[in-house]
Amino acid sequence: MNFNSLYSHAKLQMHLCMLFIISGSTNPARDRSIEMASNGNGNASVATGKGSGGRNGLPKIQTQKRQNAICHDDTAPTVKAQTIDELHSLQRKKSAPTTPLDGVQGAFANLTEEERHKQQLQSISASLASLTRETGPKLVRGDPARQSETPRVSHAPDHHFAPTFSASDSSLKFTHVLYNLSPAELYEQAIHYEKGSFITSSGALATLSGAKTGRSPKDKRVVRDETTEDELWWGKGSPNIEMDEHTFLVNRERAVDYLNSLDKVVVNDQFLNWDPENRIKVRIVSARAYHSLFMHNMCIRPTAEELENFGTPDFTIYNAGQFPCNRYTHYMTSSTSIDLNLGRREMVILGTQYAGEMKKGLFGVMHYLMPKRQILSLHSGCNMGKNGDVALFFGLSGTGKTTLSTDHNRYLIGDDEHCWSDKGVSNIEGGCYAKCIDLSREKEPDIWNAIKFGTVLENVVFDEHTREVDYLDKSVTENTRAAYPIEYIPNAKIPCVGPHPKNVILLACDAFGVLPPVSKLNLAQTMYHFISGYTALVAGTEEGVKEPRATFSACFGAAFIMLHPTKYAAMLASKMEKHGATGWLVNTGWSGGSYGSGSRMKLAYTRKIIDAIHSGKLLSANYKKTQVFGLEIPTEVEGVPSEILDPVNTWSDKKAYKETLLKLGGLFKNNFEVFLNYKIGKDDKLTQEIVGAGPKF
Numbered sequence: 001m002n003f004n005s006l007y008s009h010a011k012l013q014m015h016l017c018m019l020f021i022i023s024g025s026t027n028p029a030r031d032r033s034i035e036m037a038s039n040g041n042g043n044a045s046v047a048t049g050k051g052s053g054g055r056n057g058l059p060k061i062q063t064q065k066r067q068n069a070i071c072h073d074d075t076a077p078t079v080k081a082q083t084i085d086e087l088h089s090l091q092r093k094k095s096a097p098t099t100p101l102d103g104v105q106g107a108f109a110n111l112t113e114e115e116r117h118k119q120q121l122q123s124i125s126a127s128l129a130s131l132t133r134e135t136g137p138k139l140v141r142g143d144p145a146r147q148s149e150t151p152r153v154s155h156a157p158d159h160h161f162a163p164t165f166s167a168s169d170s171s172l173k174f175t176h177v178l179y180n181l182s183p184a185e186l187y188e189q190a191i192h193y194e195k196g197s198f199i200t201s202s203g204a205l206a207t208l209s210g211a212k213t214g215r216s217p218k219d220k221r222v223v224r225d226e227t228t229e230d231e232l233w234w235g236k237g238s239p240n241i242e243m244d245e246h247t248f249l250v251n252r253e254r255a256v257d258y259l260n261s262l263d264k265v266v267v268n269d270q271f272l273n274w275d276p277e278n279r280i281k282v283r284i285v286s287a288r289a290y291h292s293l294f295m296h297n298m299c300i301r302p303t304a305e306e307l308e309n310f311g312t313p314d315f316t317i318y319n320a321g322q323f324p325c326n327r328y329t330h331y332m333t334s335s336t337s338i339d340l341n342l343g344r345r346e347m348v349i350l351g352t353q354y355a356g357e358m359k360k361g362l363f364g365v366m367h368y369l370m371p372k373r374q375i376l377s378l379h380s381g382c383n384m385g386k387n388g389d390v391a392l393f394f395g396l397s398g399t400g401k402t403t404l405s406t407d408h409n410r411y412l413i414g415d416d417e418h419c420w421s422d423k424g425v426s427n428i429e430g431g432c433y434a435k436c437i438d439l440s441r442e443k444e445p446d447i448w449n450a451i452k453f454g455t456v457l458e459n460v461v462f463d464e465h466t467r468e469v470d471y472l473d474k475s476v477t478e479n480t481r482a483a484y485p486i487e488y489i490p491n492a493k494i495p496c497v498g499p500h501p502k503n504v505i506l507l508a509c510d511a512f513g514v515l516p517p518v519s520k521l522n523l524a525q526t527m528y529h530f531i532s533g534y535t536a537l538v539a540g541t542e543e544g545v546k547e548p549r550a551t552f553s554a555c556f557g558a559a560f561i562m563l564h565p566t567k568y569a570a571m572l573a574s575k576m577e578k579h580g581a582t583g584w585l586v587n588t589g590w591s592g593g594s595y596g597s598g599s600r601m602k603l604a605y606t607r608k609i610i611d612a613i614h615s616g617k618l619l620s621a622n623y624k625k626t627q628v629f630g631l632e633i634p635t636e637v638e639g640v641p642s643e644i645l646d647p648v649n650t651w652s653d654k655k656a657y658k659e660t661l662l663k664l665g666g667l668f669k670n671n672f673e674v675f676l677n678y679k680i681g682k683d684d685k686l687t688q689e690i691v692g693a694g695p696k697f
């Protein structure tokens with residue numbers, strides 16, 4: 001007998017001893033019982049010495065009177081387990097293998113699965129490899145807290161790697177990998193390990209994103225190398241702030257070292273783009289279950305079989321958001337850095353946990369990769385009518401892409417990021433990311449109902465006891481969000497693809513209150529407004545802020561484009577022309593005066609306007625032309641009071657209206673100056689038309 005078995009033998013003896021002590025006898029088989037009988041009032045009484053085995057004077061235990069024949073302890077089905085551990089192991093069965101193992105016998109089948117796990121771990125280890133050490137970290141599958149329960153497959157280092165004796169501590173330890181966990185597993189991880197994670201009354205997971213509750217565009221850096229130097233848009237107005245390759249590697253090392261120092265990392269392998277020919281494989285390595293569940297919802301979820309054959313990712317995100325960048329590093333101007341290296345196909349996130357950085361970061365990558373394939377990437381929502389008519393909804397943050405593309409009478413293709421190829425449109429993502437501030441069940445029932453188990457609810461406030469969310473509460477931020485899989489919307493179009501768009505709707509939330517609720521645009525006007533990318537929002541939370549602030553963001557998403565805006569504009573113009581799409585400008589902002597005196601356009605009216613665009617009725621309406629912007633506005637729209645269609649009618653102070661209109665016109669003009677020297681499309685004709693499509697005064 002070796003020491004171990006001696007020890008366990010001794011332990012068994014001890015357990016038996018304790019059992020005997022508790023039962024009060026050296027012969028536990030001997031019956032001594034207490035008979036508990038119901039007295040009919042639901043109370044139990046103890047009758048002593050009545051039982052058959054009451055020889056030692058101790059009563060027998062019985063939960064019910066025998067004669068009423070309700071309780072049959074002895075006949076009730078019993079669990080098949082002999083021990084508590086065995087019972088617990090019965091509860092969770094192993095996931096079924098996805099590849100049918102026809103005729104393959106046990107041992108070989110196991111080997112195949114183990115082989116597959118080993119390959120996955122090797123691939124992840126390679127992703128997490130430090131660039132200055134020789135091997136990737138040692139990885140183990142599963143939660144370290146559940147070592148005994150989870151099958152462990154350790155990463156056997158490749159033979160061609162010589163063992164490094166100058167290794168650091170981090171290369172000696174194991175890192176656990178939580179690979180493509182399910183929402184339920186991620187809930188448990190988040191609730192157990194991440195402060196600020198709670199289940200709300202509807203079943204959604206409430207999370208906190210930390211100090212950053214929105215994107216940090218000033219902290220975005222893009223590696224400028226020989227290729228990107230020529231290809232990308234640099235300089236004034238560009239969102240691409242340069243960094244060099246070396247600095248990228250410094251930040252990458254910082255993120256990778258941080259991730260490798262943890263007990264465990266979460267890894268998602270997923271897809272982008274529903275167009276199968278242009279699908280991109282992405283890997284997201286992060287430290288938080290919140291980030292993993294967010295990306296699970298937002299990217300396209302692979303089937304178990306697709307995951308088995310995933311192979312090497314096309315793009316990898318290292319999200320070390322809890323850890324700041326080093327301010328002494330060149331190019332760093334804050335402790336936050338979001339770094340894109342197109343050559344290495346990698347992105348590093350340091351110093352921000354806002355999950356939107358990941359989805360919008362990948363969108364930037366698509367804005368680079370897709371135009372190279374003559375596919376236009378679009379910052380737009382997209383839906384389709386019963387007859388197959390597709391509409392795009394362009395707009396900056398908060399202008400209504402998600403709200404208006406989620407339409408109970410139409411199929412949802414996607415709420416935010418799309419591609420327009422020769423075949424039609426495809427969603428890049430597998431989920432939606434809705435703003436939740438002031439969300440109401442009545443006005444937005446589909447979004448309301450999508451906030452259920454599996455949905456990530458960021459930075460919302462809820463009742464600590466009932467866990468009911470107060471969507472009016474801005475205590476954490478105004479930018480509260482819900483991220484849910486697209487199939488949580490009942491009429492989602494799966495797969496998320498559709499034919500060529502018929503209507504291109506440009507959304508502007510005009511807080512000046514001078515843009516009409518809807519205008520029909522010709523192609524040159526559509527391009528003018530697309531390149532301008534106007535919206536105006538109000539600070540909102542700050543006291544005394546009366547003046548709306550105009551924002552111009554080229555292509556309604558300058559923060560995400562990688563090439564010069566005119567490249568995307570030229571592609572949009574040629575596609576719209578080729579497929580005969582109509583452009584519209586819809587003001588989802590103020591009416592009856594600027595912010596402060598007027599009020600926000602009623603969502604119900606905007607929906608009626610959108611309905612009339614979809615149905616084709618608005619195309620054949622009567623139109624008149626506005627001053628300054630020269631916009632064609634309809635005189636009537638079903639379900640909308642006619643007097644609001646021309647904003648001048650809604651302002652009581654006509655002089656103030658005219659001044660504000662001219663002010664906004666001036667802002668448009670100033671903004672467009674930088675584009676006057678560029679050619680859009682093949683000939684000068686369109687360029688001249690676009691320049692002429694702006695405000696005149």
Ligand SMILES: Nc1ncnc2c1ncn2[C@@H]1O[C@H](COP(=O)(O)OP(=O)(O)O)[C@@H](O)[C@H]1O
Pocket residue numbers: 395396397398399400401402403404415433434435436437588589600601602603604606
């Ligand atoms: N007339 C309107 N049209 C569209 N959205 C409106 C309107 N009035 C108020 N809203 C609100 O504005 C917000 C629009 O946000 P969202 O649809 O998420 O924008 P985006 O997807 O473009 O970032 C929502 O909270 C919506 O309820």
Ligand SMILES: C=C(OP(=O)(O)O)C(=O)O
Pocket residue numbers: 214215356360396397398401402416433
């Ligand atoms: C997630 C974002 O997109 P949107 O507000 O357009 O939905 C964002 O801009 O951070």
Ligand SMILES: [Ca+2]
Pocket residue numbers: 379396397401416
């Ligand atoms: Ca967006």
Ligand SMILES: [Mn+2]
Pocket residue numbers: 401402415416433434435
């Ligand atoms: Mn949105």
